[in-house]
Amino acid sequence: DAKTTQPPSMDCAEGRAANLPCNHSTISGNEYVYWYRQIHSQGPQYIIHGLKNNETNEMASLIITEDRKSSTLILPHATLRDTAVYYCIVRPHRNFNKFYFGSGTKLNVKP
Amino acid sequence: DVKVTQSSRYLVKRTGEKVFLECVQDMDHENMFWYRQDPGLGLRLIYFSYDVKMKEKGDIPEGYSVSREKKERFSLILESASTNQTSMYLCASTTRAGSYEQYFGPGTRLTVT
Numbered sequence: 001d002a003k004t005t006q007p008p009s010m011d012c013a014e015g016r017a018a019n020l021p022c023n024h025s026t027i028s029g030n031e032y033v034y035w036y037r038q039i040h041s042q043g044p045q046y047i048i049h050g051l052k053n054n055e056t057n058e059m060a061s062l063i064i065t066e067d068r069k070s071s072t073l074i075l076p077h078a079t080l081r082d083t084a085v086y087y088c089i090v091r092p093h094r095n096f097n098k099f100y101f102g103s104g105t106k107l108n109v110k111p
Numbered sequence: 112d113v114k115v116t117q118s119s120r121y122l123v124k125r126t127g128e129k130v131f132l133e134c135v136q137d138m139d140h141e142n143m144f145w146y147r148q149d150p151g152l153g154l155r156l157i158y159f160s161y162d163v164k165m166k167e168k169g170d171i172p173e174g175y176s177v178s179r180e181k182k183e184r185f186s187l188i189l190e191s192a193s194t195n196q197t198s199m200y201l202c203a204s205t206t207r208a209g210s211y212e213q214y215f216g217p218g219t220r221l222t223v224t
Contacts, residue, residue, distance in 0.1 A: 041218070043201050043215030043216050046214070103151075
């Protein structure tokens with residue numbers, strides 16, 4: 001039931017920007033785009049969310065296309081500690097029942 | 112920093128045993144959740160609680176019960192463990208109003224043999 005499509009894996013050089021794409025062509029008007037990541041053997045960690053405007057916080061930037069059918073998570077200066085599986089999720093605000101993580105993108109940050 | 116802790120990282124139990132998984136959060140959050148994570152299925156909500164002594168069923172409550180006697184603690188109980196309950200169990204918490212993000216614990220990898 002995953003409503004998002006992400007590439008299975010990506011490589012990024014340490015210190016460079018990592019751009020992780022996500023397609024969510026069936027997103028509804030009341031659904032937000034959330035990004036989480038999961039480092040091996042740990043619980044998911046919230047990164048950022050957005051509805052239709054681009055967002056930035058201390059961890060990352062989120063770029064959402066005007067038609068809202070896709071988005072890109074940007075880690076501006078990737079470090080080795082950013083190696084993780086990144087999940088793009090769409091859901092209504094505060095609807096914690098529906099948490100379809102899908103397969104995510106395994107980001108490998110290399111020295 | 113919000114901290115959500117879970118009583119065990121790894122647990123091995125036998126079929127038919129009663130299993131208790133404990134979760135504690137230190138940020139005075141009203142909402143607490145129990146999920147299980149299985150490959151290809153993402154996270155599935157088992158139970159959640161909006162307040163002390165309050166509980167609501169999630170998508171897959173069968174075979175589980177919960178207890179919330181104190182605000183900071185939310186327990187998941189497997190009344191009679193079965194092999195199909197082998198999974199990663201994740202606890203999470205949020206504040207009540209307007210919260211976008213859930214804070215997750217490190218998870219408990221439960222194996223039922």
